[in-house]
Amino acid sequence: MFGFYTLSLMSLRPEDASPDEAQAKFGSWAIPLVYLGQIGVHQEYQRGHGIGSTLMTHAFERTLEIANLAGTFGLALDAIDEDRAQWYERLSFDRYGVEQDGRIKMVCSLNIIKQALAS
Numbered sequence: 001m002f003g004f005y006t007l008s009l010m011s012l013r014p015e016d017a018s019p020d021e022a023q024a025k026f027g028s029w030a031i032p033l034v035y036l037g038q039i040g041v042h043q044e045y046q047r048g049h050g051i052g053s054t055l056m057t058h059a060f061e062r063t064l065e066i067a068n069l070a071g072t073f074g075l076a077l078d079a080i081d082e083d084r085a086q087w088y089e090r091l092s093f094d095r096y097g098v099e100q101d102g103r104i105k106m107v108c109s110l111n112i113i114k115q116a117l118a119s
C-alpha cells in the first residue's frame, strides 16, 4: 500500500470557529462538512512522488460525489503542524481557526475544489 486517507462527516456549530463564507451561507444553522481525518503516504514514497497530492485529488472527487447526495460546504481537516498546513495550502486549503492543542483547522470549499480539479 502506497498511501491512504479517511473521510467522515462533521458539522460546525454556529458558535464554533468557521470559515466566513460558510457563516454567510448557513447563518445560524450548523455547517455540514466532509472531514479528512487522516492522510498518509508510505515512508519510502513521501515527498516528491506526488502520491499525497494524488490522494487529495481523489478525496476532492469523493467530496463532490458526497455533495451531490447531501449538502456540504466542502472538505475540512486539521493540520498537525505548520509544515503540514503549508502543504495543505499548496493544495488550496484555507485556515479558519486553531484547536486548543495547536492543530490548524483548514477547509476547502466546493467552489475551490471544483477549480482545483479543473486546473
Ligand SMILES: CC(C)(COP(=O)(O)OP(=O)(O)OC[C@H]1O[C@@H](n2cnc3c(N)ncnc32)[C@H](O)[C@@H]1OP(=O)(O)O)[C@@H](O)C(=O)NCCC(=O)NCCS
Residues within 6 Å of the ligand: 039, 040, 041, 042, 045, 046, 047, 048, 049, 050, 051, 052, 053, 054, 078, 079, 080, 081, 083, 084, 086, 087
Ligand atoms: C504529508 C504527506 C501526506 C504528503 O504526501 P507526499 O506524497 O509526501 O507529498 P507530495 O509528493 O504529493 O507533495 C510533496 C511536495 O510538497 C512539498 N511539501 C511541503 N511540505 C510538505 C510536507 N510536510 N510533507 C510533504 N511534502 C511537503 C514538498 O517539498 C513537495 O514539493 P515539490 O512537489 O515541489 O517537490 C506525506 O508526507 C505523509 O504521509 N506524511 C506523514 C503523515 C502526515 O504527516 N500526515 C498528515 C497529518 S496532518
